Amino acid sequence: MAERTLAEDGGASDGIDTFAFPVESSICGVGMQVGPMGTGPGWxxxxxxxxxxxxxxxxxxxxxxxPVRHMVDFAEYEATAGDVLWIRPGQVHRFTTTGEYRGTVLAMQPGFLPRATVEATGLYRYDLPPLLRPGPAQLDALRAALAQLRGEYEDTTTLPLSLHTAVLRHSLSAFLLRLAYLAASSAEGARQRSDTTFTLFRDAVEKGFATNHSVSAYAEGLGYSRRTLVRAVRAATGDTPKAFIDKRVVLEAKRLLAHTDLPIGRVGVAVGFPDAANFSKFFHQHTDTTPAAFRAELR
Structure with a gap:
């Protein structure tokens, strides 16, 4: 795939750098790329x-x-032939230097697809695991859809640019609809989608975890009893509501420690711990390491 450039995330005040999608590197400048993975740096x-x-x-x-091991949001996933790894905007990840990546990689710029298609394909279902393992029939269908998409992407001679782009959007939508169905029909995804109580709790935590760590406060805000919330979260995740909140706080702390030079005390404030000592104690309890040691290990 075409080479990308490292650009500072213009909307970020915390100094986080991000790799931006380079439209100018795509064939015909469209908002997607598809091509082979390999040993070279380009892909x-x-x-x-x-x-x-x-x-x-x-x-x-x-x-x-x-197999290839790949880190997404500080969790390690092992992918092998027939597996699909879906990394969404804003997620942190790291390639492995010990395994060889073989297959096809698709990159897509947010905004390339219409809003209705984005919603239908669940492009921002961050609650779903990134590693997908399709069954034989699903795998054949995904391969066919991806081959069709790649063929359309590389065919720049049979249609004018406007029609070429329109066909790409339709082919990409067909592929992503299959992929989204696979993700949503996994056991974990199905449980999480079907449980409205958990979904509302998950969304509330996503909005409020930086300031609100109280299970009772979330339950009251959503209009549920604490017992109802505990049952719903445990059925969906196997965790208690408190453990779910803590995991989200730890993930955000790890992101800030890895991607910014914020002092550790300010990282703590950003995730709801005004006292640096309390933040360090919390982080150590959940990771078996200190914030400073975690940051040093990544740099």
Whole structure:
């Protein structure tokens, strides 16, 4: 795939750098790219293999070989032939330097597809795991849809640009609808989608975790009893509501420690701990390391 450039995230006041999607590197300048993974640096856009980084676009890696270990939001996933890894905008990730990436990689710029298609394909379902394992029939259908998409992307001679782009959007939508169905029909995804109580809680935590760590406060705000909330969250995730909140706080702390030079005390404030000592104690309890040691390990 075409080489990308590292640009500062213009909307970020915390200094987080991100790899931006380079429209100018795409064939005909469209808002997507699709091509082979391989040993050269081009397919991953020059991103540092050994360092965590962030992207502002979607990446879907379709593996034809493996195993390959890949970190997404500080969780390790092992992908092999037939697996699909879906990384969404804003997620941090890191390539492995010990495995060989083989297969096809798709990159898509937010805004390339219409809003209705974005909603239908669940492009921002951050609650779903990034690693997908399609069954034989699903795998064949995904391969066919991806091959069709790649063929349309590389065919720049049979249609004028406006029609070429329109056909690409339709082919991309067909592929993503299949992929989204696979993600949503997994056991975990199905449980989370069907449980309205958990979905409302998850969304509330996403909006309020930086200032609100209280299970009772979330329950009251959503109009549920604490017992109802505990049952719903445990059924969807296997965790208690408190553990779910804490995991989200830890993830955000890790992101800030990895991607910014904010003092550790300010990282703590950003995730709801005005006292630096309390933040360090909390972080150590959940990671078995200190914030300073975690940051040093990544740099």
């Amino acid at each position: 991953h856009g020059g991103a540092p293999l050994e360092r965590v980084h962030r992207i502002d676009f979607h990446v879907v890696m379709f593996f034809t070989d493996g």
